[in-house]
Amino acid sequence: MRDFSGDHRWLSINTATVRRQRGQDWPLLQILDACAARGIRAVAPWRDQVAAAGLQATARTLRAHGIALSGYCRGGMFTDADAAEQNLRALDEACALGAPCLVLVVGALPGALAGRAQHKDIAAARAGVHDGIAALLEQARQRGMPLAIEPLHPMYAADRACINTLEQALDVCDALDPARSGALGVAVDVYHVWWDPKLQQQIARAGRERLLAFHVCDWLTPTRDLLNDRGMMGDGVIDIPRIRGWVEGAGYAGFSEVEIFSTQDWWQRDGGAVLDTCIARHRSAV
């Protein structure tokens, strides 16, 4: 297991972590400047942030700073009506930015995110997601862009993602890419999977070919909001080093990406100070 205590060369910042500080959007190009000033070598931006900054301007700024991507957020939402079109755009943007993978948040019951689920058939939603990934995988293979299925915590099964365990995600991978070609894998976010009694076993099953991204934050007690109350690494109950040890033991050697949604805490602070804390906690708590 790599020693993170001496530097932050394997730190990546998911730019949602500092997307809106104290009520004001922090523009993506400024976030990239702030990361570069701190020697942060990788980020994972969101599509809306890239759209606001401009795709080409983002690509230029990344190149100028020598900042890599640890992933691109995001494709998926296969149960939405415009999924096919949106996912092709996301693929092309990921290619333009040189992302190592397009992260997939796969969607769930249509309409549920707006509080108006059109049906209750989660098995049907899962079948639709399976077919959606299969179709997108063809396009992704043509572009050489790996797809990373991110299993989300079961508390998002209704409205955000109906793939909710690593085992389930890997079953989809095995069905659609039995050769373990590298074109299809998973993003392991400790927030979503830390509770899973089969986590260690399934990380080993995933192996190097399937482990495309590793995300960290922490689970707070109490958690006051289902979506936007994630904790900074070290402030919660997740044994992050243990999970990182399993992931690296299975062959993962990429970035550790910090992704924190925090309305009441981290989004209320100065963005630069948040980045400084991410660096410190990457070294001490990851």
Added chain:
Amino acid sequence: MRDFSGDHRWLSINTATVRRQRGQDWPLLQILDACAARGIRAVAPWRDQVAAAGLQATARTLRAHGIALSGYCRGGMFTDADAAEQNLRALDEACALGAPCLVLVVGALPGALAGRAQHKDIAAARAGVHDGIAALLEQARQRGMPLAIEPLHPMYAADRACINTLEQALDVCDALDPARSGALGVAVDVYHVWWDPKLQQQIARAGRERLLAFHVCDWLTPTRDLLNDRGMMGDGVIDIPRIRGWVEGAGYAGFSEVEIFSTQDWWQRDGGAVLDTCIARHRSAV
């Protein structure tokens, strides 16, 4: 699958559903009277409600009304310091009330429920829970009182229960009661397990001997609170009849117990009206 549409003979009310209406505790004996007046044949009371009403008075009132228990809430919390003593008391109370099983909410990281987790080792917590159930099972067998492990939703893994899937609960059952004697089984609450892609498979695995209780409510979108925003059956996204079909297909023939924690909605209404709605939804949405 039984037809619930014509009557509510298989309805049970978990008394937490009407425990505190409009800011005032509804005393258990009054709840029992209100249930009896509506022809409700079963309840599942909580220990603190029974303690407030008196164990013998509760037993007498149940007998007078001919109301059965669908379970007794609850034992467990094996990672608490006083677990052994509390669980013996819970067992004896369950026996005094003629409960068919003692429901176990098994506990998780010690201190986490108070926001001060003493450690982050969920595997150790799980090992402790396993040992705690093993010890309690001896006492339960002597009293002829079945223990029902209730897997809780993974969002409670840190602070309330580190048994989070039906598969995990059944693994514990198989380890501690390989003979499927009836002394150890599970309580299946749709709120906790509806999201699980292995639910149908694991319900079939459980079978009649392990299926000791069946709880219903609904998952709302959005869910505004992790603990106390459960929905009335029919108001959310859980396909309850489908799950009940699986449970009954595996041999379960007992009560369908309504257990709703709802600070902002159902606990703000008249208790009798809530019971009336439970009856209506039991017939139309379960």
